Amino acid sequence: MPKDHAPPTLYILNPNSTAAVTAGLDAALAPMRGHSHIPIVCLDLPGGPPGVQTQQDIARVTLPLLAQAQALVPSAGAFVIACFSDPGLALLREQLPRPVLGIGEAGVLTALTLGQRFGVVAILPGSIPRHHRRWAEMGVAARLAGERALGLGVTELGDRGQTLARALAVGRQLRDDDGAEVLVLGCAGMAWLREPLQQALGMPVVEPTLAAAAMALGRISWRDAA
Amino acid sequence: MPKDHAPPTLYILNPNSTAAVTAGLDAALAPMRGHSHIPIVCLDLPGGPPGVQTQQDIARVTLPLLAQAQALVPSAGAFVIACFSDPGLALLREQLPRPVLGIGEAGVLTALTLGQRFGVVAILPGSIPRHHRRWAEMGVAARLAGERALGLGVTELGDRGQTLARALAVGRQLRDDDGAEVLVLGCAGMAWLREPLQQALGMPVVEPTLAAAAMALGRISWRDAA
Amino acid sequence: MPKDHAPPTLYILNPNSTAAVTAGLDAALAPMRGHSHIPIVCLDLPGGPPGVQTQQDIARVTLPLLAQAQALVPSAGAFVIACFSDPGLALLREQLPRPVLGIGEAGVLTALTLGQRFGVVAILPGSIPRHHRRWAEMGVAARLAGERALGLGVTELGDRGQTLARALAVGRQLRDDDGAEVLVLGCAGMAWLREPLQQALGMPVVEPTLAAAAMALGRISWRDAA
Amino acid sequence: MPKDHAPPTLYILNPNSTAAVTAGLDAALAPMRGHSHIPIVCLDLPGGPPGVQTQQDIARVTLPLLAQAQALVPSAGAFVIACFSDPGLALLREQLPRPVLGIGEAGVLTALTLGQRFGVVAILPGSIPRHHRRWAEMGVAARLAGERALGLGVTELGDRGQTLARALAVGRQLRDDDGAEVLVLGCAGMAWLREPLQQALGMPVVEPTLAAAAMALGRISWRDAA
Amino acid sequence: MPKDHAPPTLYILNPNSTAAVTAGLDAALAPMRGHSHIPIVCLDLPGGPPGVQTQQDIARVTLPLLAQAQALVPSAGAFVIACFSDPGLALLREQLPRPVLGIGEAGVLTALTLGQRFGVVAILPGSIPRHHRRWAEMGVAARLAGERALGLGVTELGDRGQTLARALAVGRQLRDDDGAEVLVLGCAGMAWLREPLQQALGMPVVEPTLAAAAMALGRISWRDAA
């Protein structure tokens, strides 16, 4: 905890260098700021890749992410790693004297409170095996209804109409064919999809950065409890 | 969400009638109030049992708890059921148009972000099989290192020195014999134990009402996100 | 055990108030009476709901069911709760000095002796998540091939031709798409479906009240073994 | 089902050649005969080993057991294989037109209705890995609290005082160290231990041949239900 | 280990009597011979069935397989049981002083190094439940994406064009509908399918006899390490 009287900050670390994603996160977190005194600051990773999509991307951002976080420790109350693959989560937890949450982990744990079986809307098919390893590692794979990918490239994702249409199709499959009762958005940059998906599908949709931020704010607060 | 401009309230429902437990919860939640604009109100259940320890206690509080919550819906942002057995959790989720969290569930899910294997400090040995059913139902039993009971009666729990000594002994067994990396306090009324346990054992200890409150505050905030 | 010389009775408790369901159970159990000296008595729950379909229904029948059973203890050898959601099972086991079986639990355990993966024919889609929680709690979810619902309302269930047609369609999906080798009827009131389904699908079908009654009769007999 | 009017018989097949074990089974089943019209006949396997303790014993009895059962089919209602390793269970189920139960499987499934976590009292340490494979195959290993062996040889088992003392010690370990709420006797020849163990330990103890016989009697009865 | 200086032999035991299958295995293993000094000898089981497809086939080959292997011990370095159902695996491990591998087990364990979720291409639908029991017993069922059968009879399997076409269709379903990242050929006699399947589907395909032989050669080598 910061020893002085400045309130500790919750840092949301976007491990890619795409400012638009960081801006999207920042906008998505606005309602939480309305309810909390704790400052929430979203940062991207200068020099990071435009997106984190492969094991190589993950390997490349891990140590820079640690360095970025270490420099922020004095003013930090907690950190959220805002990439659904939770790059560097175990490392930052080992090395930092502050709580660290990952949005993949927190998104799924939150989904477990909203339905017995969760579905994941991934961006790329190639991420699904990596995610499956993660649900297994977390010990929650028995609660997974299924995971399906939008299968859209970066350019296509910019077309919100097309992306929403595809997300609705995938969400319906997860709900109707796989038995999901709750969906998790499998990427930090899809916050705008939460509400329209939720309305159209009639089921809860978890935006994982919001889920992680809520858990992180709690962790900052508890520290004062001693 | 309340339609008017009064901020929605987070109701922490203690399903027993022991005002001292409710007061303890209220005190434990103080630091969270310092960081959030959302009012947090702790209530006990008039006419409830002095404690919820058996399946019969659970059966008896379930419908009164629902009635209590239903009356609060207009001003409610979310509800937390502040009993580690999560009585009525599925029922309130089915019947209420607001998020409902249970402290047993939220405490364990939060512990999953603090260590690979969690230990539970229960009050009574007789609760352990019921909790085991719950971890299995949640699909997280593979993450359980072990659960052990203080084995203290209500009168004895009032003796804080004795209770702390017993909790330390149980915590050491969970850490050293069972391999727990994080502990969860298996009762709503043990918040004062968190900090001394944490210090003495050198491992994180989750107070489950704080864990549930953090998740619930997030859920209230997200509703504004649409 | 009853202390006098009257044979202990197996009570089959239908926790709803629909006499036709109770009569159907009574008829279904006829062949077991032909093989056993132990009286089998089927009762409905006066004042219970017409059917048990929601968490609220479950909450409402739990304590009345306990009261009904407690009054029967002197003449009882064992109890079967004849509702696939096993309402009050943990409670009655805690409070009664007699064996208590639930048809959901016993139906599935019996299915485990008839095939490696079981399918469940539910009435309503809304019950499936509740059942999934139950299979997880029982620790047998790895043996589940799938669960699918007839999706028929109460009035439609009265039309046996339509109900059988729908059950055959659902059973074929469970067998051919999901890989079930044995089916469990997910309701106390579908006993008449067992034989035609079994014949048409060429696979074993478990009627759960018969399954529970068999286990309960055994438990009554063993008590004499001391 | 036998086509004539002679009642179908439940055959309890002891796959070893030790008549004393068969006689013990026969005595243990006496109370079930008092409650059922269905004849129960216990047979040993002429030419079988004195006991079934190794994979080699299992391999040697499998085909003779099938041959013995096949010859009994005309008068049989169902078969119980009365050896805790369930030798030949999958084979007899494949080849016989009658229900076949194994006491290992039925004993454990019955224990699942008597406690959340079961303990197994084995005779020999060398059988425990084989049993672990079986609980895993059955998909119920998450419910296992532990398995411990008496570690007594055949001669020593004949000394009932010593055997009971050892079973009590092992049962206390399973209850107190491993957290078992119910015990299963891991052998067909320990029926006399059930009642004294149950009394001394204050917990239910399943005699697996009784458990299998109850399920088998049910299966015979249901056949008449069509 | 053989005490003399003749190199220990790896025996590949085909538990059926079809010489063409053994010849196919022998051809499939040719590349491994090019890299290893250890002799690899493939044998069929004189008097065995033409194929091992049922529990009865398994029961019938088990003891002859043991006898065959026991006679080979003096010259043996290790044994591979070349039938996907691993008949007699536990028995041979118990009785023989040499390493014993089964191709079902080794094929699946090897697949776990090639993808997060594996698919199995079985010959007959009737084998699938038996295989499911095996994956559960091995504790690896959570990694199974699915298993599907060619559904071709012995005569049809001889038509390589038809068999390949069917294997491609099944492989595509496992990959696209079930999410398999790696396939295992569920039979000893399909080695010729590995390469064309791998090429056409763009995913790794495990030939289980090669997988078992690799593990067995390692075990022979390590023995020299002492």
Next chain:
Amino acid sequence: MPKDHAPPTLYILNPNSTAAVTAGLDAALAPMRGHSHIPIVCLDLPGGPPGVQTQQDIARVTLPLLAQAQALVPSAGAFVIACFSDPGLALLREQLPRPVLGIGEAGVLTALTLGQRFGVVAILPGSIPRHHRRWAEMGVAARLAGERALGLGVTELGDRGQTLARALAVGRQLRDDDGAEVLVLGCAGMAWLREPLQQALGMPVVEPTLAAAAMALGRISWRDAA
């Protein structure tokens, strides 16, 4: 596969810079060289840490390990990452056109063929939670009997007498208290312990680099099978 006629090499990559560990691996692999034509070359990682013990060590070696391997691809048949934490395994598999095995994964998979429940002898207690995550991710945690650490520092490990004594004590606990039937050495540098442990404990002990090398040699051989 190398396109020329030079035999492909199996590279054993020790991701630390301690030449003594590499030399120990090299010696341990000697017997495998006696049986295989495939060259086996052990390399350490210049600039790597003296040992890989933390998440930070893992993060630091991952990209250099990839670079080292990429430079070796032209002559490589396969790679083994010779560190029990399998650093960079997913990354190298993603980026390299050659089979990549990790000794943690291969060691445990091989243990699954030697006993129903495996025990792991770790060096440091701090590695155990990381390993638990790995067994969960691999989906084999149900087969784990337990993991215990030697708790010896680098200097102490140099004292072979003390290390063996400690390994024997830990191995006995895993065998007798935890029920392990087979042990896995949880480090690349403990090969010399295998034989004395195996002899003294009377149970198989897996040296994980040998296990991985065997699987890797097989993978090199199969490539020729097309």
